[in-house]
Amino acid sequence: MSLILLVLLTLLLAAANGANDNIKGAATLVGSGLVGHRGAIVFATVATAVGGVASIYLANGLLVAFSGRDIVPQEITASLPFLLSVAGGAAMTVWLATWTGMPVSTTHALLGGLLGAGVAVVPQQVGLAVATKAMLLPLLVSPLLALLLALVLVPAVRRLRARLAQSDPCVCSDVEMVVDGPALAAARTTIIYATAGATACAPAPGRRVALLPVRLWLDRAHLGSAAAVSFARGLNDTPKIAALMVAGGGGLGVGTASLTVVTAMALGGLLASRRVSETLAHKVTRMDAGEGLGGNLVTTALVIGASRFGLPVSTTHVSTGALFGIAAGNGSGHANVIRRILLAWCITLPLASVLAFGLGLLLR
Template sequence: MEILLLGAALLLAFANGANDNFKGFATVWGADLLTYRQALALATGASLAGSLASLVLAQELVRRFSGKGLVPDAVAAAPDFVFAVALGAGLTVLVATRAGLPVSTTHALVGALVGAGAAAGGALNLTALMQGFLIPLLVSPLLAALLGWAAYRGVRRRHRVPDCACVTSAVTAEAGSALALLRPALSVMVDHAVNCPSGPGTVRVTVGGVAEGVHVLSAATICFARGVNDTPKLTALLVAGHLLGAGRSALAVGAVMAVGGVLFARRVAETMSRRVTRMDADQGLAANLVSAGLVLFASKLGVPVSTTHVSVGSIAGVGAGAIDWAVMRGVLLSWVATLPLAAACAWAAAVAV
């Protein structure tokens, strides 16, 4: 059973990486600031760093996703229960990844906890289920969409003020002798970028260039936050199964998530970056700032929000006027199906073992 449990837990980590690793850089690739390979490399590195940081920043999530408090402690500690949870959630996320649908590993884990708990005959703590899991998962994408809409309007205002500083050097001639005296002169101009001169001797610093750098940094912050938020949820399975300690579990989960992302992130990346809505750099920056802030804040408090739900919600909020509703309906339906599908898979796995 230990080998099966380890395999199921790492399968879930692999599926999580394939579905989630790229999500922070979806807006960067969607705005064509980086190539897919460049974005994937940065996303993988930031997610791995977040996995390591989770040992310090998100210990409460390890306890919450062990199942304790949701089902009786005796059930939560049983290897069969942990195996069923890992396998049910892992299969659900793999199916969604194959279809290119950005689903929530958090949602899948909650469904799997419910399904495996029901199969084990333990009484579910419905109050803990609603307050500790379902309400945060339902509220977070709506809050992200609202904040994304507001943040984009704040970022967009920067176009109403000068956004370029130009420093131009020139050489002037002074009369007064047979040989003109030459002296350098500097001029500084602050205006909109289209009005700033360009050419030899001119140095231009634009707000847009700085904003692009901030956008990439915000994307890395989301991937870091995702690593902080998701790693403890998967680490909890290895710790509950008494397979590895928290430190080694976080290392193993982080490494396998990185491999899953490198190999199979492309389909979900296409959906989030190119298909949900069109976005420019300003919209992408606003969406990322909202996503990173919400996920890090929730991780610190031990609140189980979904990076997927928050990211898609913020992207939809900033690009509300250009949403492809056919694609968005498919994404929303996959969110609705995630919990019952994971519950059914976990229930079947628990019954089988």
């Protein structure tokens, strides 16, 4: 019975993660007006699911890190009361944040759950130093790094996109006959690259004009960056949640647990992501397509790099940190919303700790 309850609580946490996190890879698509919410969340959910499946093969380091090993004694990491407390505390925290429209870190909630449940079960043997050094510091540093990278990269991408998208350039080919002597004639083709509307691209006899759809390519690059962020999120978050079911035993292997978590994440994202989507897409800052593309590139690089090396960064903190960088760069950030998000980040870990601690006392 306890194992079934653990699976249900883990799936509840995975659904909360999907509702709060799936849209984060595609929020810039909505905010820049490229895609509507429904299309963006379906797009992001599919890419997240692909990343979740890939995590089975590429991100086992995160599954080990979030099993609780080194934070509590190894024998405790397989204790059902401990695991139930972690899952319950983290799930309640993330669902509360989702209901209020605040983008919070499931990683922080899980870390808080591990610490709170550990204090309830084995108060003298909780590895606070290990948790701080190996897990908490990357979570705190990653949003600051994302903000700084966004301040540098986003304006450059924005300027490049604006310059390229002013008007679609074109390639023209002029064909003329060249006569070399009375018996020899040949066709010579001249290739010209120019801005659309220039004289070089004006219609003329023997001239072929081909427009290069640069704006379409840039929009597709934005879609590709959103897919990459969502893939990275699935790669980074799935093993953290699946670790709870794997640690609980019952014959659930990494593959089965991960696929189950991916399914619950997808359902949560499709059914309950509207409030967080509104916050990230419209309430943090104004953005155009170039700024959205730059922010997504920052998030992709940081999250995929962290997943590859087993560093538990939060996709939430990285992607939202990139939005903060956009806001700082264009001066259109909404200070009240940013303060509320930062407050929610500060509350996430202690709230999950308190809830997990309470559950741990009840269940031990």
